[in-house]
Amino acid sequence: MITRRFSHIYIEEAILDSEVIRRICTSFPNAQQVPIGHYKDVFCRKRQDFRLQKRTPKLILAMKRPPFLYSGSANCDSFGNHSFYYTSSMMNCPYDCAYCYLKGMYPSANLVIFVNQEEIFEEVDKRLAAHPLYLCISYDTDLLSFEPVTGFVDSWMKFASRRPDLFLEIRTKCAFIRPFLSRPALRNVIVAWTLSPEYVIKNYEMGTPNLAARIRSIKAVMKAGWQVRICIDPVLFIDNYREDTSWARHQGTDLKVWERIYQGFLDKVFMSLDGDRLTSVSIGAFRMAKDYLKRTRRRYPCSRILHYPFKLNRNGVYCYPPSLENRILGELAKYAARFVPLEKIRIFTSSIP
């Protein structure tokens, strides 16, 4: 759960007087409220310092304009669903993962919350009249991490409970699970937790709950009957960067160190979780669209994980060289199969030559 204090909250004038704005602002009583015409007046300003903003972001409250739903990206697994869409009730994320594509996607690190959820619901209903929908609601952010402020996940749960043709995926690194413990489990909702080795969390996932906290939350949510997916994504070939020199000095070859970190991680996860009861385990290696990586590298010139000599695939996505990606994903899937039925393990490959 994030309890970041904002010094300023920019609010679009058209919604200044609404109930939802009052509710959100009560979480930040000391923030100075600044009326604005359009969120882009602040969010898309020229010459912003992304890294500086990431340290002390401001909050922007705005109205989402159409489109409300987007087709799922080819860089993400659709899990076999034909109508794969996502929606963004927030832009940017309170967490600060070193490998996050948002760092290259947006001009600003300030957080935007779109408060007109009802209009997104109306659009979903229109689509549902034509066909079932697989909808990811925690895209381009970690929606659950802001739940104590917005209550959006709770509203989505209520909405989904009356729409059996709507399948929701809520992806998170958060440990806050109240929305799942305060109601019976829904068959059409999957809670997808991104997990990483503790070493990765400590070094590259700033502000996120540690592995033990995430595992505890998963356990509680599974016990309450919810479907849970574990996402080991992105897998990082971390040893290559030798950021922690003690690892480099005392361990064996690159791949062996990587294996040890990731195998130890899976041992820890499945010591606590019953792999048979998971809905799926999804595994994917680091990947980022060409333009986003270019911009992210410019903003973070000293980041070793971002400056790895990735290969560009034919879809314009940078990823590990095919031989390395296949090796690390294959090794990880093989090891995961000790704990999880093979048919539940999904590998997402991006290294198409």
Ligand code: SF4
């Ligand atoms: S939790 Fe996800 S969206 Fe948030 S910073 Fe990390 S990678 Fe980006």
